[in-house]
Amino acid sequence: AQSVSQHNHHVILSEAASLELGCNYSYGGTVNLFWYVQYPGQHLQLLLKYFSGDPLVKGIKGFEAEFIKSKFSFNLRKPSVQWSDTAEYFCAVNNGNTGKLIFGQGTTLQVKP
Amino acid sequence: EAGVAQSPRYKIIEKRQSVAFWCNPISGHATLYWYQQILGQGPKLLIQFQNNGVVDDSQLPKDRFSAERLKGVDSTLKIQPAKLEDSAVYLCASSLADSSTYEQYFGPGTRLTVT
Numbered sequence: 019a020q021s022v023s024q025h026n027h028h029v030i031l032s033e034a035a036s037l038e039l040g041c042n043y044s045y046g047g048t049v050n051l052f053w054y055v056q057y058p059g060q061h062l063q064l065l066l067k068y069f070s071g072d073p074l075v076k077g078i079k080g081f082e083a084e085f086i087k088s089k090f091s092f093n094l095r096k097p098s099v100q101w102s103d104t105a106e107y108f109c110a111v112n113n114g115n116t117g118k119l120i121f122g123q124g125t126t127l128q129v130k131p
Numbered sequence: 132e133a134g135v136a137q138s139p140r141y142k143i144i145e146k147r148q149s150v151a152f153w154c155n156p157i158s159g160h161a162t163l164y165w166y167q168q169i170l171g172q173g174p175k176l177l178i179q180f181q182n183n184g185v186v187d188d189s190q191l192p193k194d195r196f197s198a199e200r201l202k203g204v205d206s207t208l209k210i211q212p213a214k215l216e217d218s219a220v221y222l223c224a225s226s227l228a229d230s231s232t233y234e235q236y237f238g239p240g241t242r243l244t245v246t
Contacts, residue, residue, distance in 0.1 A: 022173070050232060061134070062174075062222065062237040069232050108173050117162055117226055117233060118187055121173030 020045045024109055024122035031099050032130050039094040039125050041109030048114035051092040053083055054121075057105045065107070068092065079103070101131045133157065135238035137223050143244045149211035152241045156204070156225030162186075163200055164235060165208050166222040174222055180206060181228075213245045 025040035043049060053065040066077025073085040083094045092109060109122040136155040144150050156163050161182050166174035177196065179186040182203035191198070195214070200206040210217055220240040226233040 054237075061239050062224075064234050067234070110173070116179070116186065117164070117230060117235060118176050118179060119164075119174070119235065121175070123171065123173050 020111060020113060020120045022109055022111055022120050022122035024107075024125050026125045027123070028126045028128070030128045030130065033101055034098050035129075037094070037096040037099045037103070037127070039107055039109075039127070041092045041094065041122060042090050043092065043109075043111045043120075044090065045111065045113060049111045050114055051083075051085060052110040052112075052119065053077065053081070053092075053094050054108045054110060055105050056108070062108070065094070099127070099129050101129045103127060104129045135223055135225055135236055137221075137238040137241055139241055140239060141242050141244075143246065144213055146215055146245050147212040149209065150213055150243060151207050151209045152221050152223075152243075154206045154208070154223030154238060156206075156223070157236055159227070160225035160236070161203070161228050162226045162233070163206050164224040164226075165198055165206070166224065168220045168222055168240070170219070177208070177221075210243075213243075215245050218243055218245045 021044045023042045051068040054062045055065045056062045068075045068085045076082045081096050106124050108124045110119040163180045165177045168174040177191045178188040178198045180200040183200045198208045220242050222240045223238045224235040226235045
């Protein structure tokens with residue numbers, strides 16, 4: 019069965035620090051990969067996605083993620099975080115056939131001003 | 132463009148009672164999803180509809196949960212009878228079609244507390 023593992027449950031950073039959130043998935047076939055973000059009091063929204071092509075994908079608000087197929091990983095990065103990046107971040111995959119998303123358990127990011 | 136609407140936003144019930152949640156997807160979105168998000172976990176798919184047909188309900192506890200999407204637009208999710216472990220946020224999402232590449236748009240969720 020597909021599964022997604024996020025390594026960090028709670029991350030605390032100061033503004034301007036660099037961010038990397040780990041995500042690993044287990045599935046041997048074609049996958050599509052996503053990062054969703056949930057800001058306090060708001061809906062889940064898509065941050066970025068990877069379907070094919072360049073394994074380095076760029077999303078909104080300066081976020082990027084790199085798909086490394088050999089490591090089954092899709093880590094999220096941002097060079098310099100801002101206080102407004104405080105949110106919960108979810109990595110998710112689907113199997114390339116249907117839209118059903120398998121989510122990781124989420125990482126809470128707290129950015130101190 | 133209006134987003135995915137859900138109601139109620141919050142609900143508190145006692146165990147063994149019944150409860151229903153409503154979802155109105157984005158206009159024109161053929162695919163509708165219900166997810167359950169327990170505190171500290173990521174969302175888990177309960178059921179997926181394509182228009183008014185069920186695509187995947189493999190993780191829906193069918194002895195107590197039911198869902199329908201009459202006319203292929205709005206959907207309701209019902210729990211009867213509720214258990215303590217059903218306390219969670221119930222998220223509705225919609226997308227243009229049943230495709231792995233289509234973005235899913237999420238509603239605000241209904242926070243259910245079972246006491």
